[in-house]
Amino acid sequence: GENVEQHPSTLSVQEGDSAVIKCTYSDSASNYFPWYKQELGKGPQLIIDIRSNVGEKKDQRIAVTLNKTAKHFSLHITETQPEDSAVYFCAASPNQGGKLIFGQGTELSVKP
Amino acid sequence: KAGVTQTPRYLIKTRGQQVTLSCSPISGHRSVSWYQQTPGQGLQFLFEYFSETQRNKGNFPGRFSGRQFSNSRSEMNVSTLELGDSALYLCASSPLGGSDTQYFGPGTRLTVL
Numbered sequence: 103g104e105n106v107e108q109h110p111s112t113l114s115v116q117e118g119d120s121a122v123i124k125c126t127y128s129d130s131a132s133n134y135f136p137w138y139k140q141e142l143g144k145g146p147q148l149i150i151d152i153r154s155n156v157g158e159k160k161d162q163r164i165a166v167t168l169n170k171t172a173k174h175f176s177l178h179i180t181e182t183q184p185e186d187s188a189v190y191f192c193a194a195s196p197n198q199g200g201k202l203i204f205g206q207g208t209e210l211s212v213k214p
Numbered sequence: 215k216a217g218v219t220q221t222p223r224y225l226i227k228t229r230g231q232q233v234t235l236s237c238s239p240i241s242g243h244r245s246v247s248w249y250q251q252t253p254g255q256g257l258q259f260l261f262e263y264f265s266e267t268q269r270n271k272g273n274f275p276g277r278f279s280g281r282q283f284s285n286s287r288s289e290m291n292v293s294t295l296e297l298g299d300s301a302l303y304l305c306a307s308s309p310l311g312g313s314d315t316q317y318f319g320p321g322t323r324l325t326v327l
Contacts, residue, residue, distance in 0.1 A: 134313035145218075145304055145318035146257075153313070191257065199270030200247040200262030200311035207256060 104129045106194050108205025115182050116213055123208045125192035126174040134195035135168060135175050136202070139188045146191060150177070182212045215241055218307050218319035226325045232293040235322045239286050239307030246288040247316060248280060251302040260303075263288050264311045292324075300326045 105128040115121050127135075133154040138146035152159045152166045152175065159166050163182075168175040179186060189209050193202040219238045227233050239246050248260040259272040263282035280290040286307075292299055302321040308314035 136315065138318070143320075145320045148315060148317065151315060193257075195313045197313050200245050200264070200306075200308060200314075200316070201259045201270050201272070202247070202249075202257075202306075202316060203259070204249075204257035 104194075104196055104203045106192060106203050106205040108192050108208060110208060111206065112209045112211070114211045114213065117182060117184060119182055121177075121179045121182055121186070121210055121212075123177045123190055123192065123210075124174060125176070125194075125205050126172075127194040127203070128173070129194065129196045129203070130173065132173075132194040132196050132203075134197070135166070136193050136195075137166060137177050138191045138193065140191065140207075141188045149190075179210075182210075184212050184214050186210060187212045218305060218317055220303075220305055220319040220322050222322060223320065224323045224325075226327060227295050228327050229295055229297060231295050232291060233295060233324060234289055234291045235303055235305075235324075237288045237290075237305035237307075237319060239288070239305075240317055243307035243309050243317075244286050245308045245311030245314065246282060246286065247306045247308070247311070248288070248290050249304045249306065250274070251304055251321070252300075257304070260290065262311055269311065295326045297326050300324060 136151035165178040192205040247262040262270045282288045304321045306316035
């Protein structure tokens with residue numbers, strides 16, 4: 103079945119360090135992989151996404167890599183700041199009418 | 215552009231009642247997807263509407279239903295509420311659905327007593 107595994111479930115780093123979150127998907131038909139940041143009391147906010155025809159994408163301090171053969175993708179945040187503290191979700195789209203399959207989330211804590 | 219809006223933001227109901235939640239997508243977006251978020255199950259897909267038609271449905275019982283209007287606004291309805299229906303209900307809009315980028319609203323927090 104369709105499944106996305108996300109690790110770790112919690113991650114604590116010092117301000118200025120890098121953070122890496124990893125996800126693995128099961129449906130090889132998946133072709134779109136967004137990452138969302140969710141702060142307390144808010145809806146998920148898109149931070150970066152990647153499509154299956156690209157291996158890596160970067161936007162300032164945030165980058166995402168995709169390995170289609172291994173069916174895994176990762177989020178990299180460099181020079182972390184306290185305001186990066188939130189829950190991060192990866193997702194995969196099996197190209198089925200607006201459906202996203204989400205990972206279980208990673209609670210990132212950046213300590214000043 | 216205004217973002218996705220959801221009303222109401224908070225709702226308290228009792229078991230057996232029904233509830234209707236509303237979602238207004240970003241202007242120009244024609245696809246609306248609904249998700250349920252709980253601590254135990256995470257974010258789960260409910261259904262997606264495009265041009266007033268349900269195109270895809272997740273694994274939820276028939277008590278969960280939805281519809282979309284000609285202006286792309288969408289509603290979801292849950293009948294015969296159960297305690298386990300307590301959750302944050304999120305809607306997301308995208309221009310055409312499929313693998314388009316989805317933008318989420320703030321959600322409706324439903325508590326069933």
